[in-house]
Amino acid sequence: MLKMVDRLRKNYGDIVRLEGIPGRRRCVFLFDPNDCEKVYRTEGPWPSRISMETIKLYREQRHDVYKGESGLVSSQGEEWHRFRSKVNQHLMQPRTILPHIGPINEVATDFIERIRSFRNSESLEMPASFNNEMNKWALESMCVIAFDHRIGCLEPNMKTDSEPQLLINNVHSMFDLMYKLEILPSLWKLYNTQNLRKFFQVLDNLTRITGKYVDQAKQRLAEKPMENIGDRSMLERLISVDEHTTTVMIMDMLTAGVDTTSNTATGALYHIATNSNVQEKLREEAINVLPNKTSPVTLDVLNNIPYLKAVLKESLRLMPIAVGNLRTTNTDIVIRGYRIPKGDDLIMCHSLMSKDSKYFPDPEKFLPERWLKDSAGTTHSAKNAHPFAYMPFGFGPRTCIGRRFAQLEMETLLIKIIRNFRLEWNRGKLKLRSGFINTVESPFQIKMIDI
Template identity: 55%
Template structure:
């Protein structure tokens, strides 16, 4: 996504360097030393200068910020996805966007070939200078992070060291096995709650069902990250309960990150009102989360020491065995990153299933053949048999991705699309727009899970698309570390819901907001008919 670049400005004849610029220089130098980026000197020799990349021209003093003023600028009235679509339509497959207060210059890529080139240039230790407000917060909360800033905001060797410890315990296919039973239990409880939430006459869920999806997501990620049930699915959960406060804080966190890192902001020069609010929100969220992380750590301390079968250990147990501080930071990351994202994806998945009854029946046939008894336990062996269900999730993520795309900060000067991209520049692969191109996915507006099936002969296969067109979880060393757990949560929920209900939708096209992440805007008023 399009993130910030703070430009140097002349003040009293001297150059003011931002905190961000200093970090870019140090992390870029470190990454270059350990990268495997191929020699591109020959390409750079003939590359056109960065200033020639098409894009809205920044005016003297004004820059480009005025173009994004709400209701005034030509892009200001629209959400992020529409802004990017307009820029692509105006300027082509590679677009430069600069001259906006608080944003670093960004290069937007709208073709899979250019995206592939970006990923090929990322090196062994890819940089992603994003979530800069989050990194600033973590640098100022040494009592919590103690120099370990997690996978999202770390760079260079510190990121590599953290990731290399986490990968073996999160990225292996069977890493989800110790958590499936508890996630299945959460899904069963959620289905029962859905029954109680329905209107007795219309059988529709209430307007605020989206908040219930966030509760399910928080309860699921807590059981994974903490080996602990937080109690999010209790009936009549109070507005001031810890689960609801955490959910509200995550919403505010993403909203403020959008205001600080995407919209024009002066927080890098002084502590703005939104930055102070951001710190308060994260302090509240972390205050609750750390309490439960530390309680879980103490509870599992003896078990971790005595359990000799590492395959049966939970993620928290495995990470505690390696590094207690790293386990704490990773648990906090999972709690903050696994609520809005998974909750919104689950809502969109249910929408596409409800809005395509013939696909829903095909899905139900598969689910009932694998799990004929509703009370049968869900296991790893059952999940790996869900071919059509997995295709349904893939197609939903194509139509409703978590974000606009994947970002990399160039570790050295590179050439992309015939243009020179200097080190430290953010480049964004805009997959959300690419996956809607008919040249990549014919009939792109339609929900067609079959395109992901190997034995499909009726619909154009997704295999015909460019390999770098569809990247819902990222690519390479910085691919999403929680991917397998998110997929397991979604598969388990989908299996459980479809086995219990026929889902219907009677309220028009799905609406969503495209900001820092994509967020559901329509009331999730599904009609649930018992089977």
């Protein structure tokens, strides 16, 4: 996908129409942030993003579980707005993360010990299977938030047929099949293709496993005394509103919050390992907020790590999780003199804009300093960039609802790793696979040396 959109821009310019793909609506690619801003500013309170139609079809057919509810990933219009309104305050408010800081810190602490036991005793490199360990960390972190409960992803010698590993495997398969069904030419809208049948089997597995965990969480919650609402976890807040909404929202979180978070954290570790000056600055910050290697991450720590936050922003600029943001036009819109009719897909290709020298000088360099307040006025300051060039979490009403939790998980893990290890990478340039989302393809055999 990344290579394709880059070729489209080089061959045809900043606005490209692509049509004639069987089973796909006409699509317009936008490569100029001014055009993207116009789309976002005029999309109204109910932005449409008609994607993941296969998931919508699945949930319609599994009415016994979903009861006609498509959730956030595939609903549109008033249905989407109604669902988002129910869950927004329980996931987007800053205070929502407070009850989860301690549990997320515990997961990261266990993962540090997992790293020490997992790496090669001589080379201190991680094994080729470390990508899967990053997935386990991301899943365990998400489950602590979604279920208020550990599910055992970081247990030693976890069986290949265990439910946590099956959950990870099925999430991978889900994204792979979504790319084949939703992006590549496919005839699934005309008949029940083999890939669609495989996809439904994968979703059945995910529904069964997550449904089991949701039921267990509800039972634990029923036996727990009610606390002040200000101290309630996300799960407690959601269930107080609507149990069915809670179930659908948690299924959305588990399917969307594992590969995305693990690959983003992996990309950040790679950039830290390959930029020694960045790593040293980051370690100074880590030692300042975590006096000891075992010091816990607290709210105060999270509020005092500006350089780490800048590192994550810069890593997402260079290694975004997706090609860009999708919108489906609700009305006719005119861009650069072209009338784009209602019902066309627009793809805002922020992955290319964020690496354009017009907006980010020396775009291939990893410079977290771009994002610091004291960089204002300097050549590389991100403040000089167009605000709609870099958009890792989306914009407007459909901005990523799990952003705060993803940042909590990644910031906690990264600051603890830097406080405990010196990172080295000796395996050449990290390779990515660009599909429905961008994933790390190289075996992540990073070297972690105790300090």
